[in-house]
Amino acid sequence: MTAVQKTAARSAESPRRALLDASLDLIEAEGLEGFSMREVARRAGVSHQAPYHHFPDRESILAAIVAEGFERLRADSLAAVEGESDPACRYHALGRAYVKFALSNPAHFKLMFRSELVREDKHEEAKACAQSAFDVLVGIVDDVAITRTGERDPALIFASWSMVHGLATLMLEGKLDKHFGASMDSRLAGADSVLKVLERVVKP
Amino acid sequence: MTAVQKTAARSAESPRRALLDASLDLIEAEGLEGFSMREVARRAGVSHQAPYHHFPDRESILAAIVAEGFERLRADSLAAVEGESDPACRYHALGRAYVKFALSNPAHFKLMFRSELVREDKHEEAKACAQSAFDVLVGIVDDVAITRTGERDPALIFASWSMVHGLATLMLEGKLDKHFGASMDSRLAGADSVLKVLERVVKP
DNA sequence: GGGCGACCCTAGACACTGTCAAGCCAAAGA
DNA sequence: TCTTTGGCTTGACAGTGTCTAGGGTCGCCC
Secondary structure (H helix, E strand, O other): OOHHHHHHHHOOOOHHHHHHHHHHHHHHHHOHHHOOHHHHHHHHOOOOOOHHHHOOOHHHHHHHHHHHHHHHHHHHHHHHHHOOOOHHHHHHHHHHHHHHHHHHOHHHHHHHOOOOOOOHHHOHHHHHHHHHHHHHHHHHHHHHHHHHHOOOOHHHHHHHHHHHHHHHHHHHOOOOHHHHOOOHHHHHHHHHHHHHHHHHHHOO | OOHHHHHHHHOOOOHHHHHHHHHHHHHHHHOHHHOOHHHHHHHHOOOOOOHHHHOOOHHHHHHHHHHHHHHHHHHHHHHHHHOOOOHHHHHHHHHHHHHHHHHHOHHHHHHHOOOOOOOHHHOHHHHHHHHHHHHHHHHHHHHHHHHHHOOOOHHHHHHHHHHHHHHHHHHHOOOOHHHHOOOHHHHHHHHHHHHHHHHHHHOO
């Protein structure tokens, strides 16, 4: 089954959906630099201009992909904490899910944080999805802070986000390979050890 | 004085230097997406092919810029901790310097961590400069850990790097503007408050 | 039935990009 | 004096995002 057939089978419904799926395939296969409107069209089996019927420009198709990314991240985060009831465990599970999401969808994750490629003030849907994903994080961090000290700790929210985001980013860029290796398992193990450092702040 | 003249005046010495300076001007003025070999040539006042006489390809000129970036980051880091003698103060000063460097040289900083644009295994100089900058961080984090517990704490190194790097990245991408504002001062104040969270780990 | 608009698509052009190939010219070394 | 080297130019090529201008096929309403 070719890539084109695969894409076609998965998204026979609407041409817009087919273009988005072709874009996702392309982006994970060739990376962000390999993305082009013309290659998307080629993979979707249409002319180079067809995508412009469904998206006004390149940035808009990328914005739609970003929105999907934040939706998936939100879903993954919720799924990861679902089984846990202890706030500290939920906190750890969330951090791990964030890193795992990034490692599993490297190009997609990078795109979600490239403001030159997708300016969120021009794309409300992407912005809203990003906010929803962020809200999940806020809830979980607040829980752990309130359980521990009885009050919210706004700085802890941004510290936590910065930590997991930096960790994911550095791993994706290969900056930590020398220390943690490049496989999914070894990287996740490394992430666990790093996340535990910040957890010292929220544990007795 | 035009941009071309400015570049020429600053780097009359060597054409290679002039090209690098033109690239830096361009990159900070137009961002990473605005960088092109032809525009660099235009700014340096030479033909579109001249840069290829000094750099084999686009990636190589970017690699040279990356190397300079890590050198500057290293120098800034050393300068920031120079006055301090208390390990905890040095630790905080380093984190602040990292964020300040990123905020002061946004496009340059982003480029330093874009492995698709510059693959470090192909560019030894960039790799070595990155390592030197990293070594400064290792020394300062080790100091604070040893002072506190008597032994090194490798996970703290990566936790610290992840935190400052994530913070810098999220700020550069505008993801924290809603909470910290977009000015240099308000962002640095926000960074201070976030960095203090991790410092709870290394303080009594 | 005939007209009409919405939807989906194509074809051709434009200016831009990175890079290859070929060659020009002055200074320097043998 | 001849040759090499360093620094540059011009011209081409295929690729890009996007503009303009059109074609075809539905379902719907008169």
